[in-house]
Amino acid sequence: MGTPKPLRGKVPVSIITIIICALAFVALLYTERISSFSSSNILKIKPCAKKNPAKKSITDNRNTGSGALNYAADDRFEFDPEECSLVHGKWVFNRTIKPLYSDRTCPYLDRQVSCVKNGREDSDYRHWEWQPDDCMLPRFDPKVALRRIEGKRLMFVGDSLQRGQWQSFVCLVESVIPEGQKSMKRGRLHTVFKAKEYNATIEFYWAPFLVESNSDLHIVADPKKRILKVDSIENHAKNWMGVDILVFNTYVWWMSGLRIKSLWGSFANGEEGYEELDAPVSYNIGLKTWANWVDSNVNPNNTRVFFTTMSPTHQRSADWGNDKGIKCFNETKPILKKRHWGTGSDKRLMSVVAGVVGRMKVPVTLINITQLSEYRIDAHASIYTELGGKLLTDEEKEDPLHYADCIHWCLPGVPDTWNQILYAHLL
Numbered sequence: 001m002g003t004p005k006p007l008r009g010k011v012p013v014s015i016i017t018i019i020i021c022a023l024a025f026v027a028l029l030y031t032e033r034i035s036s037f038s039s040s041n042i043l044k045i046k047p048c049a050k051k052n053p054a055k056k057s058i059t060d061n062r063n064t065g066s067g068a069l070n071y072a073a074d075d076r077f078e079f080d081p082e083e084c085s086l087v088h089g090k091w092v093f094n095r096t097i098k099p100l101y102s103d104r105t106c107p108y109l110d111r112q113v114s115c116v117k118n119g120r121e122d123s124d125y126r127h128w129e130w131q132p133d134d135c136m137l138p139r140f141d142p143k144v145a146l147r148r149i150e151g152k153r154l155m156f157v158g159d160s161l162q163r164g165q166w167q168s169f170v171c172l173v174e175s176v177i178p179e180g181q182k183s184m185k186r187g188r189l190h191t192v193f194k195a196k197e198y199n200a201t202i203e204f205y206w207a208p209f210l211v212e213s214n215s216d217l218h219i220v221a222d223p224k225k226r227i228l229k230v231d232s233i234e235n236h237a238k239n240w241m242g243v244d245i246l247v248f249n250t251y252v253w254w255m256s257g258l259r260i261k262s263l264w265g266s267f268a269n270g271e272e273g274y275e276e277l278d279a280p281v282s283y284n285i286g287l288k289t290w291a292n293w294v295d296s297n298v299n300p301n302n303t304r305v306f307f308t309t310m311s312p313t314h315q316r317s318a319d320w321g322n323d324k325g326i327k328c329f330n331e332t333k334p335i336l337k338k339r340h341w342g343t344g345s346d347k348r349l350m351s352v353v354a355g356v357v358g359r360m361k362v363p364v365t366l367i368n369i370t371q372l373s374e375y376r377i378d379a380h381a382s383i384y385t386e387l388g389g390k391l392l393t394d395e396e397k398e399d400p401l402h403y404a405d406c407i408h409w410c411l412p413g414v415p416d417t418w419n420q421i422l423y424a425h426l427l
């Protein structure tokens with residue numbers, strides 16, 4: 001663990017330490033997952049010391065909302081992107097709602113997110129539906145979705161959370177495509193699912209920072225050794241040319257808790273010419289590089305651009321008033337308190353996104369998933385996941401403090417709702 005520069009602000013230092021420690025761990029965890037491709041580095045996870053869990057200053061705000069199970073007369077109108085914000089709403093439990101796929105029926109899911117296969121037994125987390133306050137979010141209809149992308153390329157670009165959203169989309173539609181009419185071609189950076197009869201592709205392109213870094217193809221396990229070329233994007237972006245629907249994200253990789261080694265200009269000095277910048281500063285430069293690329297290369301008459309906002313992490317159970325909890329481990333219900341916002345979603349980076357996207361020439365539709373996902377402490381992969389290509393052992397499962405994954409989401413699960421929002425915008 002390094003000695004990261006303390007963040008400014010009123011948050012007590014001990015909390016910061018916990019967060020940083022958790023995030024640094026997360027970064028490693030992260031890395032490990034992806035590197036299962038290259039499998040060159042065996043990581044040692046260095047556990048952070050368990051910190052004093054109780055924080056008196058955090059009020060118990062758990063499950064105090066009256067919301068989710070109250071039904072008023074439903075006078076909400078059909079979704080219209082101009083009229084209705086999907087950001088504010090509530091999760092409603094409805095056991096008759098069944099996901100369109102399972103981790104046994106969809107052959108394209110990574111083991112990382114296949115929670116049921118990995119032993120998760122509680123199932124309530126699969127039966128919650130997001131209801132925006134002002135309108136009705138249309139149900140995802142796979143055939144309609146396929147018709148909307150007929151003759152087109154749909155590409156998700158970003159990190160492993162984006163990969164989850166991509167897998168969710170593939171699984172949501174694949175069951176209506178007959179055998180022999182679909183194919184999956186996997187590459188290290190670029191993976192393509194093809195629906196032949198629709199002449200459509202649903203693709204994923206790995207670029208965890210969107211901009212280039214020394215940790216794209218070969219993951220650098222130690223966040224301190226990662227260097228970002230915050231003004232370079234072409235090597236990735238040339239693969240995005242001519243795509244009809246682009247869906248981007250980037251967030252969690254910027255959250256190592258360390259200052260970001262950022263390099264720009266010519267690289268005459270080699271990689272040593274970097275400067276260490278605070279995450280929001282570096283993120284701002286990186287995102288502007290992306291925005292410039294989009295503005296100069298995307299013709300909005302032909303291409304639609306989406307940006308998925310940050311996916312919250314749930315590393316600190318005191319955020320939702322569960323002082324005795326261990327991260328998101330063992331949580332089986334969403335937070336019902338309206339507007340709950342935890343320490344796993346950095347508002348500074350959110351405002352960078354709002355600022356950069358707001359000034360772009362090409363219109364970018366935000367899929368603002370942060371608030372709705374913030375509530376879903378129950379839906380992470382937790383201990384029902386893998387590490388370095390292997391299922392967690394029973395011993396590791398006994399040690400959720402170090403092994404529970406409270407970043408990624410089980411599938412089926414919350415990313416299906418992100419795609420329901422994307423779908424609503426494609427109708």
Ligand SMILES: *[C@@H]1O[C@H](CO)[C@@H](O)[C@H](O)[C@H]1NC(C)=O
Pocket residue numbers: 094095096097
């Ligand atoms: C639950 O979902 C079913 C199927 O979509 C729907 O008919 C029913 O009205 C829902 N129940 C509630 C309480 O919303």
Ligand SMILES: *[C@@H]1O[C@H](CO)[C@@H](O)[C@H](O)[C@H]1NC(C)=O
Pocket residue numbers: 151152153199
């Ligand atoms: C299939 O879609 C691609 C674009 O994704 C297009 O270039 C090609 O012409 C289409 N082919 C047919 C037969 O429609």
Ligand SMILES: *[C@@H]1O[C@H](CO)[C@@H](O)[C@H](O)[C@H]1NC(C)=O
Pocket residue numbers: 299300301
């Ligand atoms: C987009 O379409 C409009 C209307 O057809 C046209 O005026 C405009 O020049 C087009 N923009 C680009 C970048 O091609």
Ligand SMILES: *[C@@H]1O[C@H](CO)[C@@H](O)[C@H](O)[C@H]1NC(C)=O
Pocket residue numbers: 330
């Ligand atoms: C997890 O939850 C179950 C059921 O609520 C409970 O029996 C068990 O003790 C909990 N485990 C831990 C480690 O908190």
Ligand SMILES: *[C@@H]1O[C@H](CO)[C@@H](O)[C@H](O)[C@H]1NC(C)=O
Pocket residue numbers: 087309350351353354366368370371
């Ligand atoms: C997303 O929604 C939240 C409210 O939940 C808001 O604070 C934030 O500014 C929105 N993000 C962007 C980039 O507009």
